[in-house]
Amino acid sequence: MSTIAENKHLKGGEFLIKETNAEDVFIPENWDEEQMMIAQTCQDFVEQKVVPNIGRIDDQEEGLMVSLIEQAGELGILSVSLPEEYGGFGKDFPTAMLISEKTGPGASFSVAVMAHTGIGTLPILYYGNEEQKNKYIPKLGSGEWKGAYCLTEPGAGSDANSGKTRATLSADGKHYLINGQKMWITNAGFADVYTVFAKIDNDENLSAFIVERDFEGLSLNPEEHKMGIKGSSTRQVFFNDCKVPVENLLSERGNGFKIAVNILNLGRIKLGGAALGASKSVITNAVRYANEREQFGRPISKYGAIRYKLGEQVIRTYATEAAMYRASQNIEDATHNLIENGMEASKAKLKGTELFAIEAAIIKVHASEALDYVVDEGVQIYGGMGYSAEAPMDRAYRDSRINRIFEGTNEINRMLTVDMILKRAMKGELDLMGPAEAVAKELMAIPDFNTEEEDLFTKEKKYVANFKKAVLLVAGAAVQKLMATLGKEQEVLMYLADMVIETYVSESLQLRVEKLAGQRGEAAVQDQIDMMQVYIRDAGDKIFKSGKEALNAFSDGDERRMIMVGLKRFTKTEDMNTTAARRRVAAKLIEENKYCF
Numbered sequence: 001m002s003t004i005a006e007n008k009h010l011k012g013g014e015f016l017i018k019e020t021n022a023e024d025v026f027i028p029e030n031w032d033e034e035q036m037m038i039a040q041t042c043q044d045f046v047e048q049k050v051v052p053n054i055g056r057i058d059d060q061e062e063g064l065m066v067s068l069i070e071q072a073g074e075l076g077i078l079s080v081s082l083p084e085e086y087g088g089f090g091k092d093f094p095t096a097m098l099i100s101e102k103t104g105p106g107a108s109f110s111v112a113v114m115a116h117t118g119i120g121t122l123p124i125l126y127y128g129n130e131e132q133k134n135k136y137i138p139k140l141g142s143g144e145w146k147g148a149y150c151l152t153e154p155g156a157g158s159d160a161n162s163g164k165t166r167a168t169l170s171a172d173g174k175h176y177l178i179n180g181q182k183m184w185i186t187n188a189g190f191a192d193v194y195t196v197f198a199k200i201d202n203d204e205n206l207s208a209f210i211v212e213r214d215f216e217g218l219s220l221n222p223e224e225h226k227m228g229i230k231g232s233s234t235r236q237v238f239f240n241d242c243k244v245p246v247e248n249l250l251s252e253r254g255n256g257f258k259i260a261v262n263i264l265n266l267g268r269i270k271l272g273g274a275a276l277g278a279s280k281s282v283i284t285n286a287v288r289y290a291n292e293r294e295q296f297g298r299p300i301s302k303y304g305a306i307r308y309k310l311g312e313q314v315i316r317t318y319a320t321e322a323a324m325y326r327a328s329q330n331i332e333d334a335t336h337n338l339i340e341n342g343m344e345a346s347k348a349k350l351k352g353t354e355l356f357a358i359e360a361a362i363i364k365v366h367a368s369e370a371l372d373y374v375v376d377e378g379v380q381i382y383g384g385m386g387y388s389a390e391a392p393m394d395r396a397y398r399d400s401r402i403n404r405i406f407e408g409t410n411e412i413n414r415m416l417t418v419d420m421i422l423k424r425a426m427k428g429e430l431d432l433m434g435p436a437e438a439v440a441k442e443l444m445a446i447p448d449f450n451t452e453e454e455d456l457f458t459k460e461k462k463y464v465a466n467f468k469k470a471v472l473l474v475a476g477a478a479v480q481k482l483m484a485t486l487g488k489e490q491e492v493l494m495y496l497a498d499m500v501i502e503t504y505v506s507e508s509l510q511l512r513v514e515k516l517a518g519q520r521g522e523a524a525v526q527d528q529i530d531m532m533q534v535y536i537r538d539a540g541d542k543i544f545k546s547g548k549e550a551l552n553a554f555s556d557g558d559e560r561r562m563i564m565v566g567l568k569r570f571t572k573t574e575d576m577n578t579t580a581a582r583r584r585v586a587a588k589l590i591e592e593n594k595y596c597f
Contacts, residue, residue, distance in 0.1 A: 010330060012356040013421050015504055016468050017435045019461075022514035026094060026329030028321060029516055035095050042077050042102035050106045054395070057108050057231035060223065065112055065231065066146065066190050073143020077103075078117050082125065083345070086137040093332040093352075094325060097273045104277020107399050108231025114274055115186040115232075116140070118267050120147020123195045124210060126346050127251040127259050132210060136193055148191035150182040150211075150237055151260055161206055161257045165198040165239065174246060176200070176209060178217070178239040188220055189233030196239070197256045206256030210248040217242030228398030265353045267407040269331075269360040272324050272367035275403050279317040279367075279374045280595040282396050286310065286378045287589050289385075300381070301590045304579075309377040310589055311582030315531045316370040318597050323366060323508035327359040358420045361413040362501050368403035368410060375400045414497035415490060421500070422479065422486075436476040439469045443566040456522065456529065457514045463536050463573050464510055467503040467543055470570035474499065474547045477563050481554050495550035502539040502546075509535055527588050527597065530581035537573045544571035 010020065031039070049068060050057070056064055072078055081096035082088025103110045121140045124132055124147075139145040156163040165180025178198050185194075194211040211218060221236035251259060287310055290301035300306050335352030339345055353360065379386035379393045386393040404410045424430035454462070475496050478486055486492065513532040517525050547567045551560055589596060 010333075011429070012330075013358045013424055013430050015359075015507060016421070016471060016500070017431060019465070020507070020511060022457075022511045022518065025326045025508070025511045025515060027512045027515050028098075028325050029519075031098070035091075035098060038080060038091070038095060039098050039102050041075060042099055045072060045075060045077065046103060046106045046109070050109045054107055054231075058395070060231060060233070065109065065233065068109055069112060069116060069146060070143040072113060073141070078113070078143050079141035082121075082137060082141045086125075086133060087141045088137075093335065093349075094328040097270065097324065097328045100270045100273025101277040101280075104274040104279075105281035107395060108229045110274050110278070111229050111232040111402075112187055114267075114270060115149065116147045118270050119149035119263055120187060120191070120193070120195070122266060123149070123208060123250060123259055123263050124193075126262070126350050127208070127255070128210070131247070132250070136210065140193065145192035146187055146190055148185055148187040148194045148237075149263075150185050150188075150194050150196040152184050153181060154183055160197070160260055163197060163199070163206065165196070167198040167200045167207065167209065167244070169200075169246070170243070175243045176246060176249065178209065178211070178242040178244055180239050182237045182239075184224070185235055185237050187233055188235035188237050189223060191233075194218075194237065195250065196237075196244075197260060198239075200253055203254050205254040206260065207253050208250040208256040208259050209244050210250055211239075211242065211244055215242055215244060227401060228395070229402055230398075262350050262354055264407055265357045265360045268364035268413065269324065269327060269353075271403060271407050272320070272360075272363035275367040275371040275400075276317065276321055276324060278396065278400065279313070279320070279371045282371075282374050282378045282393070283310070283313050283317065283589070284594045285392050285396075286313065286374075286381045287595075288593055290381055291590060291593055293383075301586075304583070306381060307583050307586035307590075308579070309381055311534075311584075311586035313374045313377055314585050314589055314595070314597060315535050315582070316373055317595070318528070318531050319505050319509045319535050320363070320367045320370045322512035323359075323505045324363050326508045326511065327356055327363055330359065331356050358417055359504065361408075361417045361420070362504050364407055365410045365413050365417075365497075366501055366505055368400075368406075371400045371403060411490075411494065414494045414501075417497045417500055418475070418493045419487070421475075432472065432476075435468075436472045439472045439566070440476065442469070443473065443562070443569075457510070457517070459574070460510045460514075460532060460536055463540065464503065464507045466570040466572075467499075467506060467539065470543055470547055470567055471496070471499045471503055473563060473566050473570065474550050477559075478550060478554055489553065492550050492553050495546040495553070498546040499543045499550075502542050506536050506539045527585050530584050531597075533576060534578045534581045534585075537576065537578060540571045540573045544568065547571070 049071060076089060077099060079088040080091045080099050084090045100114065103113050124136050140147050151160055153163045153165060165178065167176040167178045170177055178196065180198060192213050196209045196211045197206045198209065200207050217240045219238045224234040226234060290306050291299050293300050331352045334355050335348045338348035338351055375396045379397050382391055382393050385391045388394060421430065425432040478492055478496065482489055509532050513525060513528045516528055544567060551563055555563065
């Protein structure tokens with residue numbers, strides 16, 4: 001495996017075959033003063049304006065959500081990453097992700113804001129012409145107008161391009177008449193601007209349209225009653241000969257599916273940001289309760305079972321954060337590189353995200369499932385109070401569940417992860433063949449039993465390098481054995497995806513801790529080292545199990561036994577007392593009485 005000299009030249013998915021230097025990754029311990037000020041502004045707003053009114057928001061008090069979005073707009077929270085020429089601040093992608101994180105604890109408010117600033121605004125920003133952008137983006141950025149995104153239909157969920165909503169040109173050629181139905185539309189009840197996807201006549205692919213609330217022929221169903229995120233507006237939207245001026249066609253005819261896919265790439269990683277922020281908030285609530293609640297004469301935070309939960313909550317959250325901001329900076333670097341080479345800024349931002357669509361899908365899955373773990377254990381730490389609607393875990397538990405469905409289900413994102421890797425390999429954009437053949441040769445060679453003492457990060461980097469070999473070994477065998485039918489073997493694809501996800505997150509965490517140790521010294525980052533060591537060892541076990549299940553699904557006999565030997569070798573890690581390491585992480589959390597890493 002070669003070393004990337006400059007991280008900005010790394011391509012999406014190349015983490016599987018190339019080594020990254022710790023100095024080349026961005027870590028959130030390195031935010032600058034301006035970014036911290038922006039984050040504090042957002043955090044203060046959520047804590048002072050949103051959290052105290054969370055019950056009223058859930059009751060969908062008339063005008064409250066609209067007012068909060070407008071107040072957020074006045075503070076610049078909605079326009080941090082919008083270009084200056086449209087009234088924004090023009091900040092980079094990691095800063096936009098930081099805003100996503102800081103709004104994450106805002107429950108339904110977070111959902112509304114993320115939908116507005118993401119799928120509600122970005123299709124127009126990235127695909128609109130100058131007239132469209134000048135008309136809509138400044139008002140969306142200020143919060144004067146609110147945005148929504150109409151893609152999903154009753155019969156078209158994950159298969160978005162199969163939607164039945166149709167657009168036909170009017171007799172005078174001045175309007176498109178849209179007919180159809182959309183469902184699960186976030187912000188539908190108060191949105192002023194909808195990005196609507198429909199097929200023109202009998203086109204094979206979708207087109208996209210900018211539809212204003214007061215256009216003739218648009219109507220709404222009542223609010224949906226949902227398991228969680230009760231304060232977010234979710235309605236069905238109906239179009240009955242809805243008259244849309246021809247100049248409101250977004251981009252080109254038939255380009256809607258591409259718009260939807262690229263905007264969802266952005267939505268996936270930003271969802272990861274919101275989930276991260278929610279995880280940190282839940283952990284803070286959990287540790288404070290554990291410090292206050294006494295049983296058998298002492299706080300429950302002193303008991304090992306509770307410390308395990310607290311420590312594991314922190315480890316999964318810290319690992320998610322490492323992966324998310326690593327990928328965010330990769331996207332920013334790729335975008336900057338494209339602009340330097342002459343690409344228009346809006347196109348470069350889309351292309352930069354598209355290049356790292358694999359990582360975006362990984363982060364969406366990992367962050368949403370880490371949050372689900374955190375809230376589930378949060379309920380458990382609260383005990384009986386965790387089940388009470390009077391305590392914060394009730395809402396957190398219900399609200400978190402949608403994240404594994406939003407922005408493409410986690411099953412779809414798992415399969416997309418592997419599909420994108422294989423397609424890039426087939427196109428020659430990702431050289432998997434050479435490294436996979438090298439792993440196969442290594443498997444046939446005598447193992448290296450080097451017993452020389454290794455330093456901390458050399459050992460952990462070796463584990464991660466071996467995880468990559470495990471992925472290449474099992475994925476290569478699956479491709480060779482199943483070939484064209486692999487796409488239909490969804491269970492195998494998901495096992496492979498789990499191997500890829502754990503490998504990427506493990507490496508991201510290892511690089512973060514190594515870089516941090518280089519800046520502060522190992523003695524100052526012992527808690528982070530504990531987290532890295534625990535996570536990587538657990539990841540090795542998970543990768544082995546997923547690889548074994550995949551192999552059992554498509555191989556047998558001598559072939560299977562030989563690959564299993566390699567899988568065991570490449571997922572093996574040195575034993576350590578992970579119980580003591582989790583306790584140390586939990587002890588720091590308990591001492592600080594809040595998420596503090």
